[in-house]
Amino acid sequence: MIEIKENALFIADSHYPHHGDAFLELLQKLDSGTIQTRQLFLMGDNFDLLFGYNEFIQTFSHEAITLIQKLSQKIEIHYFEGNHDFCLEELFPSCHVYPREMQPVRFELAGKKVAISHGDKYATGFLYTLYCKALRNKITLNLLKPFEKSIITHRMQKLSSKQICFSFDGFEKRVAAILKHYTEADLVIEGHFHQARVVGKYISLPSLACQGKVGVVEEGTLVFKRL
Numbered sequence: 001m002i003e004i005k006e007n008a009l010f011i012a013d014s015h016y017p018h019h020g021d022a023f024l025e026l027l028q029k030l031d032s033g034t035i036q037t038r039q040l041f042l043m044g045d046n047f048d049l050l051f052g053y054n055e056f057i058q059t060f061s062h063e064a065i066t067l068i069q070k071l072s073q074k075i076e077i078h079y080f081e082g083n084h085d086f087c088l089e090e091l092f093p094s095c096h097v098y099p100r101e102m103q104p105v106r107f108e109l110a111g112k113k114v115a116i117s118h119g120d121k122y123a124t125g126f127l128y129t130l131y132c133k134a135l136r137n138k139i140t141l142n143l144l145k146p147f148e149k150s151i152i153t154h155r156m157q158k159l160s161s162k163q164i165c166f167s168f169d170g171f172e173k174r175v176a177a178i179l180k181h182y183t184e185a186d187l188v189i190e191g192h193f194h195q196a197r198v199v200g201k202y203i204s205l206p207s208l209a210c211q212g213k214v215g216v217v218e219e220g221t222l223v224f225k226r227l
């Protein structure tokens, strides 16, 4: 099992490039050494829309993609694919890339068993799972190729005006449903919900786009911080 290191950084739900430049700026600071870490967790949906087998979609986030590729040569990067960014294994060959079906992934933090995933795995429903499978399929993505520019342009326009920050009514209930799948874990760390809340052993990471914060491991504990 991989140990979560002191000073590890968790960046979730930046929804770049539509919801601010915070993600790109953070990557630049990591590259220049202004911010330092040995271990980076990219928790999914840091890109508002990015998937593999597609050149056109990469043009929207070229600089950030290049920086992640460069950083992954120097530091350990764990990339949890989200519902907005997936099929990324070939794009980020030096990152540990975890597709949805591989999540949650077990880690260890100060002797605790930690389960990490983007956060859209459980308590979502059958149709969502089916949709995710189809959309993450190399064949589907290739079939859509002739229409890709118009589909992607349209999708990007829609996403750029989408409201993504909100407080989740009855979040505790959703957390309870998710935690049924985690009887063995001491700690569950997820993004996806943009809540920046801790509910029992469940940590809902801040969204970099909404709260402007990331998770940092300090003295064996995950804290939310503005960097």
Ligand SMILES: [Mn+2]
Pocket (backbone or CB within 6 Å): 044, 045, 082, 083, 084, 118, 120, 191, 192, 193
């Ligand atoms: Mn998500």
